[in-house]
Amino acid sequence: MRYLGLDLGSRTLGVAVSDKTGMIASSLKIIRHNEEYDKLLTDVESLVNELDIDAIVLGFPKNMNGSIGPKGELSIDFKDKLEKLLKIPVYLQDERLSTKSATDMLIEGNMSRKKRKTVIDAVAATIILQTYLDRRG
Numbered sequence: 745m746r747y748l749g750l751d752l753g754s755r756t757l758g759v760a761v762s763d764k765t766g767m768i769a770s771s772l773k774i775i776r777h778n779e780e781y782d783k784l785l786t787d788v789e790s791l792v793n794e795l796d797i798d799a800i801v802l803g804f805p806k807n808m809n810g811s812i813g814p815k816g817e818l819s820i821d822f823k824d825k826l827e828k829l830l831k832i833p834v835y836l837q838d839e840r841l842s843t844k845s846a847t848d849m850l851i852e853g854n855m856s857r858k859k860r861k862t863v864i865d866a867v868a869a870t871i872i873l874q875t876y877l878d879r880r881g
Contacts, residue, residue, distance in 0.1 A: 745798045748791060749873025751839065751865050752803060752819055757784060758865030760873045761795055769873035771866035781822060785829055792830055799832055801876040803839030803869070837876040845871055 745766040751758035757775040762768060772791075777784040791797065802823050805815040812820075823834045847864060 746796060747799050747801055747873060747877065748788070748795065748797045749801045749837075749869045749876070750788070750803060751869035751872055752822055753865055754779065756865045757787075758867070758869035759791065760866060760869040761797075762873060762877060766877060769870045769877060771863065771870045774863070774865050781825075785822075785825055788826060789829060792832065797832065800826060800830075800834040801837050801873050802826070802834055803872040804836035805839050835876060837872050837879075839868070839872050 745762075746764050747762040747766055747769075749758075749760035749762070749769055751760075755776060755778055757777055759772040759775060760769050761772045763770075775784065775787050777787075788800075792800070802819055804819050805813075807813050807816075819836065823836060826834045845868075849867065
C-alpha cells in the first residue's frame with residue numbers, strides 16, 4: 745500500500761510519499777498554492793494518479809491543548825474534499841511540533857536558513873507520514 749503525506753500550510757503544501765510497502769516515507773516536493781485550494785485538489789489528484797497512491801495522510805494541526813482551531817478546521821474541510829474527489833481514504837495525523845522537529849533536524853544537518861525555507865514543508869510532510877506509518881504498526 746502506497747501513501748501520500750501532506751502538510752497543508754497557508755501558502756505551500758509539503759508532499760511526501762511512502763515506498764510501495766508502506767514502511768518508509770521520503771520527501772517528494774513542495775507545491776505553492778497561495779490559498780487556491782481548489783487548484784491544489786487538482787494537483788494532489790495528479791500526484792495520486794501518477795504515483796498510484798492508495799491512501800493519503802494529511803497533517804492535522806491541533807492546538808497544544810488538543811482543541812481544534814481554524815487551521816484544523818481547514819484541514820478537515822480539505823480532507824473531506826480530497827475523499828470526495830479521489831475516492832480513497834484520507835487519514836488525519838496529529839502534526840503538533842512536526843515543523844519544529846523538521847527545523848531541528850535540518851539545523852542539526854547544518855542546512856542554511858535560506859535552504860531550510862525551501863524544504864521545510866516537505867520534511868514536515870515526511871515526518872507526518874512516517875509518524876502515521878510507524879503508529880499503524
